[in-house]
Amino acid sequence: MEHTNINVIDIDTEKAPSMTSIIWREIVRDKIALLSLIFLVIITAFVYGISLFLNQEEIVKVDLFAINQPPSSEFWLGTDYGGRDIFGQLIIGTRNSLSIGILVTLMTGIIGVVYGLVSGYYGGTIDNMMMRIVDFFLILPFLMIVIVFVAIVPKYSIWSFSLIMTAFLWMGITRIIRSKALQERELDYAQASKTLGTPDWKIMFTQVLPNLSSIIIVTMTLNLAANIGLESGLSFLGFGFPESTPSLGTLLGYARNPQTLELRWWIWLPAAVMVFLLMLAVRNVGEALKRATDARQRRG
Amino acid sequence: MALLEVKDLKVHFPIRGGILNRKIDEIKAVDGVSFSIEQGKTYGLVGESGSGKTTTGRAIIGLNHVTSGNIRFSGVDLTNLKSNRRDIRKEIQMIFQDPYSSLNPKKSVFDIVAEPLRNFERLSKVEERKRVQELLEHVGLSPESIFKYPHQFSGGQRQRIGIARAIALKPKLIIADEPVSALDVSVQAQVLNFLKDIQKDLNLTYLFISHDLGIVKHMCDEIGIMYKGRYVEEGSRDDIFYNPQHIYTKRLIAAIPDIDPFKRQKLQEWRDEVEKEYKKHYDDYFDHEGLAYGLRSISNTHLVALPQKG
């Protein structure tokens, strides 16, 4: 074989920055996001680390000799109406709130990615039908339906709670993934895969999906913040975690008693601050990720 | 027997509307196109954007739904192909217009070129890698580049990667959809000559879709001119370039730029003349919807959509 007119072309060896390094650069440049990330890492390590040594049974055990005590050297953040240590509950509560937030975010993420990808990739009638279902779920009065299900589910557990939350929270990410998949499938690389004989499911999950990774990460981060808020709200109303497994919302729920709200701020205020800080920090990181993945908004 | 035979191909896209979103009208993107390509030849499909040339190519490879008509490839009808005859499809491959969007940005060159091999051939990891390296070498890229990503290559290099992917399964027919129009003029000739080289090497047949008559003259043996989904003229290269019969073809040919400055005056005069003729006879050559009439044979290679009357 002879290629007189073709030389082996040498390829520029300079590597374009990878997504990970772009994201990292964006977060480091954004001081608030960096602080938020450090805060999150420390808090997460702290609550998961400490709770290994804390005995949950011990903390939620009622001690009638130490009811409603204000902060002291023995109880750093005082005790609740059952004489339970607030500080310990705060740590375990933060851990539980984070865990369920992550769990629900992952479950809604998986459903959303698969459903949105299938709907957007096929488009047409399939998409139309699948999206009408999404529309229906979207108009449901979310909070009330979840409360009713929590109230009537026979064997209520943390798992059923996260499943109920997932069942009514998967639509947001689904819509985002679907509209992105609609755009991607029109691109030549997806069309090329078809002409190369690649089956549809493989195009969806090995060709299109990698191109959605940044939007998935951004959406799931922002969802995590929202889910932490929702969980604490439901637990606050008494339809989330049971008292035996405290979450931040459980501690906040004590404030439904006017006397606790008025006179014993140490019971609920730290949890309120914690929920706020967690949500703010996760959102900060999410917004920085969003800027990193959208070149137009990048700061540097 | 021709390698590819297209008979009365129609691709219509529905326009939906109304309360129940029913079909209320349709766009006739391809409206009764017939042609055939002999093994080893290059067939050029020419037309302005929206003329249906790309849709024709995409319908042949199965990316667009065929409304009616049939497409026979090596004697097999592709229009109602069962999925278990999928392997016939591997004999037809496509080179895309845009070298930027046709390569998945998240995949390494290795994964991109190996994709068709993984679908049809069971190769060991080592064999697969060897094949990909050979293919890259064949298209003039260094075999070391297999673990790079598309964004590290120039447009011309990317188009070569696309070509390596298209020839990986040793196809018989390649549909090249404006393969060089997204490239710099300086790179275009390189890629075109390279396409000619591999045609000889691998005994390929091309369906070459382009709006650029200069390129088509350089590449093609037979040419079909499309306008609004229909053929206006079909013939050998000489028929089309030296004996154009339809006013639309004449106008296209007259529009080809010439680099010789001394001919400029003459060329301009010719263009004005063709333009005058085009305006004068437009109503004769096109029906009330502005569509071309049916083809009539004027020699055994040359077909023209001549006016119905007289």
Next chain:
Amino acid sequence: MWKFIVRRLLITMPQIILLSVLVFIMAQMMPGDALSGLIDPNIDPAAMEEQREKLGLNDPWYEQYADWITAALQGDLGQSFRFKMPVEELISQRLVNTFWLSLVTLIFTYIIAIPLGIISGRYNDTLRDQLISGYTYIGFATPLFIFALVMLWLFGYTLGWFPTGGSVEPGLDPGSFAYIMSKFNHLLLPAISMALITTVNTVQYLRSEIIDTKQKDFIITARAKGAPESRVYNKHILRNSLLPIAAYFGFEITGLIGGTVFIETIYSYPGMGLLFMESVLQRDYSVVTSVVLLFGIASVLGALLSDIILSLVDPRIRIK
């Protein structure tokens, strides 16, 4: 135009039917049935069974659904066993309170959103804009119920500026001026708490809408013609930016429903949200299902309303 509305209405009907089926299934899953609320539990089981048969509680589910939905359409939502009164009467008492709470909240939402959004959009990337954007950013990260708790604690209990519960001072003559003032006084803090959080969406939306409109050709033309800046804003930009905001009114309803559950619980404000929470806790299920059904229909209609307004405002939507 009308085609879009008809098509949108055609989608709405199945949505409401599906919603009612979902609510019915929920009702079926709830322990006990309509009888448990009516009859003395000490009654003879055989007589109970007879009653069940008579009331059609042993019929197949689809017949029961048909009976239930026909009754609901005629305004018969069943009996509340806690209050021993028809649910529809109970709801109509509470609905008034929620209506006023929602209305005042919406008014506050727009009172806050419109000036802030306009300032933020008109002077974007100035200090003023950054302050407002900072507020919306924090507002997005603050759960409504936590904010409401803090507001109640601070202004209700600690400072004592506002009443801390109920919808009206007891013992006042309904209809009197003092009564109305007291009602308004009780509304104020809950409504402001909710509005301060829910408004951030609207502020941000208005801001980006104005920034978008600012760069449109017709605005540049107006400026080029020498129209004064204030006229450009008041006449051209605002008119084009406020319309889409108005359209989002319908979607706000869905948000308000979730909000009232929290707000009414925290401020012990006797509206639908509190009624819902009490009924769930007391297992007064006929009330629960009715409230969910009504609020569900309200958000279906809210979305319908917004879509129709949006399609009037923005022709691009009609094409879809």
